[in-house]
Amino acid sequence: xxxESAGVGRRKVLSALGVGGVGLAVGAxxxxxxxxxxxxxxxxxxATDSVPFYGAHQAGITTAVPDRLHIAAFxxxxxxxxxxxxxxxxxxxxxxxxxxxxxxxGAGSATDGSYEAPPEDTGEALDLxxxxxxxxxxxxxxxxxxxxxxxxxxxxxxxxxxxxxxxxFPKDALEPERSDGDIVVQACADDPxxxxxxxxxxxxxxxxxxxxxxxxxxxxxxxxxxxAQITPRNLFxxxxxxxxxxxxxxxxxxxxxxxxxxSGASAWMNDGTYMVTRRIRMTIExxxxxxxAEQEKVIGRTKKTGAPLSGGEEFTEPKFDLAGRSGxxxxxxxxxxxxxxxxxxxxxxxxxxxxxxxxxxxLGRLDAGLFFIAFVVDPRTHYVPMQNAMAKNDLLxxxxxxxxxxxxxxxxxxxxxxxIGQRLFEAV
Numbered sequence: 001x002x003x004e005s006a007g008v009g010r011r012k013v014l015s016a017l018g019v020g021g022v023g024l025a026v027g028a029x030x031x032x033x034x035x036x037x038x039x040x041x042x043x044x045x046x047a048t049d050s051v052p053f054y055g056a057h058q059a060g061i062t063t064a065v066p067d068r069l070h071i072a073a074f075x076x077x078x079x080x081x082x083x084x085x086x087x088x089x090x091x092x093x094x095x096x097x098x099x100x101x102x103x104x105x106g107a108g109s110a111t112d113g114s115y116e117a118p119p120e121d122t123g124e125a126l127d128l129x130x131x132x133x134x135x136x137x138x139x140x141x142x143x144x145x146x147x148x149x150x151x152x153x154x155x156x157x158x159x160x161x162x163x164x165x166x167x168x169f170p171k172d173a174l175e176p177e178r179s180d181g182d183i184v185v186q187a188c189a190d191d192p193x194x195x196x197x198x199x200x201x202x203x204x205x206x207x208x209x210x211x212x213x214x215x216x217x218x219x220x221x222x223x224x225x226x227x228a229q230i231t232p233r234n235l236f237x238x239x240x241x242x243x244x245x246x247x248x249x250x251x252x253x254x255x256x257x258x259x260x261x262x263s264g265a266s267a268w269m270n271d272g273t274y275m276v277t278r279r280i281r282m283t284i285e286x287x288x289x290x291x292x293a294e295q296e297k298v299i300g301r302t303k304k305t306g307a308p309l310s311g312g313e314e315f316t317e318p319k320f321d322l323a324g325r326s327g328x329x330x331x332x333x334x335x336x337x338x339x340x341x342x343x344x345x346x347x348x349x350x351x352x353x354x355x356x357x358x359x360x361x362x363l364g365r366l367d368a369g370l371f372f373i374a375f376v377v378d379p380r381t382h383y384v385p386m387q388n389a390m391a392k393n394d395l396l397x398x399x400x401x402x403x404x405x406x407x408x409x410x411x412x413x414x415x416x417x418x419x420i421g422q423r424l425f426e427a428v
Contacts (some may be wrong), residue, residue: 015086016297018370040235049410050130051192053099056271056415060134062247063351063374066188066227069218069354069371071277072203073181073406074210081153085425087209090200091137092419098194101130104201116318122204125197131190137420138275138408139347141165143182158427160266162378164244166407170391171350178404181213184374192219214404216279218354218371225352231306231314235355236287236399237366238299239306242314243340256348256382257375268423270362273375276349276383279404280355282369298395300336308336335396338389347382349374369400379407 051059078084085237094104096312103109105120144159146152168174187198198219203212222234223241234240254260259269268367276345287295292303300318301308308318310329322329330337337377341348352375357368391397411421 014149025047028427035153047134048098051132051134053096053135053414054416057413058136058138058272058410059099059413060188061103061257061352061410062225062253062275063134063188064132064247065221065224065352066132066134066190067219067221068189068192069186070194070199070215071184071186071191071218071371071373072199072215073140073213074183074185074203076152076205076210077180078209081425083209084153085419087225088421089419090205091385092414093133094201094205095137095198095420097137098125098198098201099130099133101128103284104205108203122197122200126192126199128191129196130196131194133187133189133194133198136186136188136410138184138186138410139163139421139424140181140183140406140408142180155424158265158268158424160262160269161382163407163409164380164384166276166379167384167388168406169402170394171385171397172402172405174405175403178214180406181408183210184275184277184312184406184408187414190219198402216371216404221357222353222370223351225350234370235282235284235357235384236295236299238295238301238303239314239420241335241351241355242301242306244351247350252348253350255262257350259357259377265427268411268427273377273410275406275408276371276372276374276376276379277404277406277408278370278372278402280372281367281401281403283399283401284368294332297331298334298399300330300409309334331395333393333395335390336389336396338394339386344389345381347376348387349376349382349386375410 018195051063053059061199076084079085097104097106098285102376103121103126109120110123110126111119137237141159141163143152144155144163151157165336166180185202188194189195189198190221199215216234221232223244224231225244225247227246231239231242245256250293259272260273262270296303306314308330310316310319310322318330318340320328320330320332320337320342351373353370353372355368356371359367361367374383391402411424414420416424
């Protein structure tokens, strides 16, 4: 009925233009002009509200973190390299369009195609701007070799040494259906519908070649990747990511995030990085019954300002040797102390996590916490030792339950005319 009414309305306008003279023609022009202005406004928003897709590095790593996440891991069901490459080519074209605020498949693909075929774009992002959408794609170890070590797609010889099978850490309560995967896709945006639209369309394109293994929605970034962003709070109410390295510090990024100078079979990883994902459920109810003194002791910072308990302001460097009447002002097993570079051979990781809430469990407890994401130059040096130590000794570990885990190789950026992962597949 809506399309029929619209058609009648258009016929009335055309009829009026034929018999009503200049006055009605101007009126119709006003309506059409307003519609054109709205369309131009949306295009302008998309142009100014977009993050470049092409570049030396993939977007969504050092890019300023927006407030919404939809991340998904896929298992490849295809059996040939050709099918996989074809999907990655389609994904590349779709991502380039969506990050520019355009429809997948070209203008009108969501509404103006054949009535007898599914639309090329699902349409829920129509009339929405690009919303700083970034889409980051990476490859899991299982894409290279299966559980028995067999070469799946002729990629085994190009498996980076750093793309290890993630160890089982103390107190892990991992659920296989929330862990690992052949390919990961991280979509971040200002608008949750834009992020969901990105993953939905890539899953649609992947039908018959790959299927979603797990996915997670996130809200409220839990760290800052730029000096222009204020420090956010996590679901425990504390400022999170105060000590996170910032993208403006190129030397730190080169040392701790970007893969550089690799030759041989893994040279395709140059300008890339490694993504660690952990779904960390917080025991909200237990935390909420803890005293403020206990909470601040566990974290090692004040809840109000985020300043270290050794004094100063939020960005004051903690003084772990500063003692009070009953010992160090910052407990040596506090979260701040355990995560500090001075306790971890100077290594840093670029954290880019999000809060999540997935309703309540069958006991009425909130299933909520942190979807932890970090980018590191090598997980063997920049993540595994730290997580081992924190799982054993961090006071905060008592309030956390790790239910999902993943490690993915994030290749370098895509040049115009290339597809995601092309350097890997061309190296075969």
